[in-house]
């Protein structure tokens with residue numbers, strides 16, 4: 001083999017190494033970017049952004065508040081009907097594509113908490129369950145409505 005062939009092989013091996021490193025560093029899992037809970041008379045609403053670092057779509061399928069076993073926690077979506085009235089409906093899952101953010105925000109998907117007293121200024125811990133078997137525990141600050 002002459003030098004050019006050897007140099008070419010060395011270059012390809014280096015490329016393969018870089019590619020596998022990039023793949024490995026991208027399978028970083030799920031990470032909370034930001035979030036908070038709004039206190040409401042009957043419970044509250046949880047809003048947050050979770051980054052999906054996986055190379056496949058991941059869906060949030062369930063949420064719990066372990067410190068409040070009586071609380072009912074549902075995944076909701078706000079939809080505007082044909083009369084322009086915004087309503088909330090339960091959904092099975094909220095998904096994020098590979099490398100994308102899972103967004104729970106006002107006017108869209110959110111976590112609804114019933115039968116719980118959430119005190120503004122306190123912190124509430126939610127456990128989030130995903131369809132790939134992952135669980136993510138997040139501590140979120142509780143805010144007053146409009147605050």
Ligand SMILES: [Cu+2]
Pocket residue numbers: 045076077088089110111112
């Ligand atoms: Cu809701």
